[in-house]
Amino acid sequence: MNRIARIAAGVAGAAALLAAPVPAFASAPAAAATVTTCGWSGLQAGLSTKVCADVTGNSVVLYGQIGLAGPPSPGTPWPPAPQELLTRLTANVAGGNSLGAVSGRAVFQVSTVRVDGITATVPCGSTVHASFSVESFYRGPAPVTADVPVVC
Incomplete structure (x- = not known):
């Protein structure tokens, strides 16, 4: 086979491959997006706290967060001493x-x-x-709350 015949055969084969139908791939259903909603931050036991919810479809994951309330005052030792806290997380469906x-x-x-x-x-x-509260040895709880809609 001469050189031109080989090139022609290669082009014909490539054209046949490109013209062949491509199998359709079943597209996976889109996963439900997770929406995170948090309530207002509150000050409890000298710390900033909030309650949050991750909603995916009709599944709800509730959690509380504890963080610093602000920058330390001048002269405050750094890092601060660890604080042992008592926590309480509660939730119900409204009504x-x-x-x-x-x-x-x-x-x-x-x-x-x-x-x-x-x-x-x-x-x-x-x-x-949802409600989240934190207390320490010297300070009582001051719960923070969030009302989270479950939209599916």
């Missing part, structure tokens, strides 16, 4: 059932601490009411 309550202990020093605790499946269109 409905309790989703649970979790109490525990957390140690806070400088880095933000996430306090996990409640995961639930709730009806679409409902609102979840």
Whole structure:
């Protein structure tokens, strides 16, 4: 076979491959997006706290966060001494059932601490009411709250 015949055969083969139908790939359904909603921050036990919810479809994951309330005052030793805290996370469906309550202990020093605790499946269109409180030996709780819509 001469050189031109080989090139012609290669071009014909490439054209046949390109003209062949491509199998359709089944597209995977789009995963539901996770929406994170947090309530207003509050001051508890000298710290900044808030309660948050991650909502994916009708699945809700609730957690509290503990962080620094602000920069340290001049002359304050750094890093601050660790604080042992008592935590409480509660949730319910507005006008409905309790989703649970979790109490525990957390140690806070400088880095933000996430306090996990409640995961639930709730009806679409409902609102979840969550509350998170922190207390220390000298300071009582001052709960922060969030009302989270579950839109599916």
